[in-house]
Amino acid sequence: MIGELSRQTGRSVHAIRWYEKEGLIPAVHRDNGNRRVYSEFHVGWLELIDRLRHTGMPIAEIRHYVALVKAGSATLKQRQTLLAVHGKRVRERIDELNQALVLIEDKIEFYEEWSVAGHRPDRKMGTRGKRE
Numbered sequence: 278m279i280g281e282l283s284r285q286t287g288r289s290v291h292a293i294r295w296y297e298k299e300g301l302i303p304a305v306h307r308d309n310g311n312r313r314v315y316s317e318f319h320v321g322w323l324e325l326i327d328r329l330r331h332t333g334m335p336i337a338e339i340r341h342y343v344a345l346v347k348a349g350s351a352t353l354k355q356r357q358t359l360l361a362v363h364g365k366r367v368r369e370r371i372d373e374l375n376q377a378l379v380l381i382e383d384k385i386e387f388y389e390e391w392s393v394a395g396h397r398p399d400r401k402m403g404t405r406g407k408r409e
Contacts, residue, residue: 282315286323293323300340301326303347332367 283290296302297313302322306314329339342359345352390398 279313279315282319282323286320288323288327296323296326299336301336301343303343329363332363333370334363338363 279290308314345356
């Protein structure tokens, strides 16, 4: 049932229904009472959808990935390629964030030195030699 899936995954009933309506959760069956029946398979899909969304994959691309999955094993190479391309984008974004973090940490250290010394430190900032 959708309420149980919501409790199990921490996603709202509304979000789960929206994912299903958008075609992002494959193989949702209904019981004799026309209630949705979910399994661990669907828990895994919700986790995957969240990871893809948090890493910047557009809904349209997730929808395309789900369509490839539904199409069966003939699409394995396409799925692999789609995820590899997305993985490359994620690694590039991680690299950008790591570079930004180095600069931020350098700035924090700079301000700490300034606070302790009572005057602006005479040093270059970050990996690019910028100063504030």
